[in-house]
Amino acid sequence: MKIAVLGFGTVGAGIHEMLQKAEGLEPGPVWVRRGKADEAWKTDDFDRILADPSIDAVAEAIGGTDPAYGLAKRTLESGRHFVTANKMLVAEYGLELQKIADRSGAAFLFSAACGGGVPLLHNLALARRGDEIVSVKGILNGTTNYMLDRMQTEGLGYEEALKQAQALGYAEADPSADVSGLDALRKIRLASAVAFGILPDGCLHEGIENVSAEDIRFYQSKGLVLRLIAKAARTEEGVSAHVEPVLFARNAAEAAVSLNNNLAVYEGRFCGRIGLSGQGAGRYPTASAVIRDLESILSGARRMLPEKTVRAAADNGSEKYRCYLRLTEAFAGLFPGAERLEQSTADGSLRLLTKPLPADRMHAAAAEIRKKGGCISFAALEE
Numbered sequence: 001m002k003i004a005v006l007g008f009g010t011v012g013a014g015i016h017e018m019l020q021k022a023e024g025l026e027p028g029p030v031w032v033r034r035g036k037a038d039e040a041w042k043t044d045d046f047d048r049i050l051a052d053p054s055i056d057a058v059a060e061a062i063g064g065t066d067p068a069y070g071l072a073k074r075t076l077e078s079g080r081h082f083v084t085a086n087k088m089l090v091a092e093y094g095l096e097l098q099k100i101a102d103r104s105g106a107a108f109l110f111s112a113a114c115g116g117g118v119p120l121l122h123n124l125a126l127a128r129r130g131d132e133i134v135s136v137k138g139i140l141n142g143t144t145n146y147m148l149d150r151m152q153t154e155g156l157g158y159e160e161a162l163k164q165a166q167a168l169g170y171a172e173a174d175p176s177a178d179v180s181g182l183d184a185l186r187k188i189r190l191a192s193a194v195a196f197g198i199l200p201d202g203c204l205h206e207g208i209e210n211v212s213a214e215d216i217r218f219y220q221s222k223g224l225v226l227r228l229i230a231k232a233a234r235t236e237e238g239v240s241a242h243v244e245p246v247l248f249a250r251n252a253a254e255a256a257v258s259l260n261n262n263l264a265v266y267e268g269r270f271c272g273r274i275g276l277s278g279q280g281a282g283r284y285p286t287a288s289a290v291i292r293d294l295e296s297i298l299s300g301a302r303r304m305l306p307e308k309t310v311r312a313a314a315d316n317g318s319e320k321y322r323c324y325l326r327l328t329e330a331f332a333g334l335f336p337g338a339e340r341l342e343q344s345t346a347d348g349s350l351r352l353l354t355k356p357l358p359a360d361r362m363h364a365a366a367a368e369i370r371k372k373g374g375c376i377s378f379a380a381l382e383e
């Protein structure tokens with residue numbers, strides 16, 4: 001099977017290199033932006049790829065939706081297989097691209113778009129066929145895990161930890177997607193689509209921007225370790241999907257995930273809890289997931305999304321958790337029955353431990369407090 005690669009950045013170059021040695025796969029041309037085709041095997045003319053009948057598949061690693069979406073559509077319409085590492089593309093246009101693939105008989109796989117080298121989507125796509133997946137959750141953003149790990153083990157400040165994560169190439173071009181939890185949210189939405197056949201909209205995300213060094217010290221004094229967790233689960237109404245900082249006991253598996261590693265855990269009605277951990281980003285881990293998808297196509301795989309996958313509003317009102325809060329004292333009344341822990345030092349805000357409350361109530365309260373000029377940092381307690 002001959003493959004054209006779209007994009008020659010970190011991941012595209014990795015795919016191109018790995019294709020030289022992969023069994024049953026043959027490297028084709030690499031598409032690059034206008035004026036960047038500085039080698040004979042590169043082209044900036046996508047029409048040339050479509051006009052070449054020897055090319056069977058396209059592997060996309062451009063990122064973003066433009067021009068990736070247009071090129072994906074044209075690839076699938078031509079009947080060629082399309083494999084991508086692009087989470088934004090799949091989160092936005094995945095269902096539409098799947099329909100085009102269904103019509104043309106081409107494969108559409110995107111294992112590399114969630115978890116880098118960690119085979120979460122690959123396994124979910126197989127597991128859900130004979131099992132009933134109940135939940136998927138984990139550490140799906142390497143940048144924030146690196147930052148939290150360095151802040152907790154080395155006492156680094158937030159800005160310094162972010163700078164290091166950027167220098168190491170883990171962060172998105174715009175790191176606000178990492179630190180706000182949006183990147184992890186995109187990934188858990190894809191996992192939900194593959195596991196449950198529901199691509200949830202209106203999901204909630206709280207990142208780590210409001211976590212201070214003092215918060216970290218306070219959690220450590222309680223023997224707790226902070227991680228950014230993305231979670232999707234079946235509920236009576238559909239699926240829940242949210243991202244927030246979560247506190248774990250020191251002996252929990254999540255607490256042991258160091259640096260930029262990812263940990264994904266899914267639970268099936270029959271298989272029980274399965275954990276997968278490893279490198280969630282980077283050239284070779286991500287390229288290896290693309291190569292795995294291409295090898296799966298050789299073995300007959302054509303899709304990851306269940307048939308009749310739909311978009312639906314997330315149901316975040318069922319799952320409850322207790323939260324540790326640091327907030328402006330005037331807003332404490334929003335959390336009736338919360339236990340008062342201590343007066344925070346610097347700005348006179350309070351620390352509270354809430355009663356169990358639904359995820360949507362917690363996120364809405366935080367949004368309300370910030371809208372009214374107050375401050376809040378919250379972390380759910382894993383119990």
Ligand code: HSE
Nearest residue numbers: 141142143171172281
């Ligand atoms: N910025 C992402 C992360 C890259 O840190 O996990 C991989 O998707």
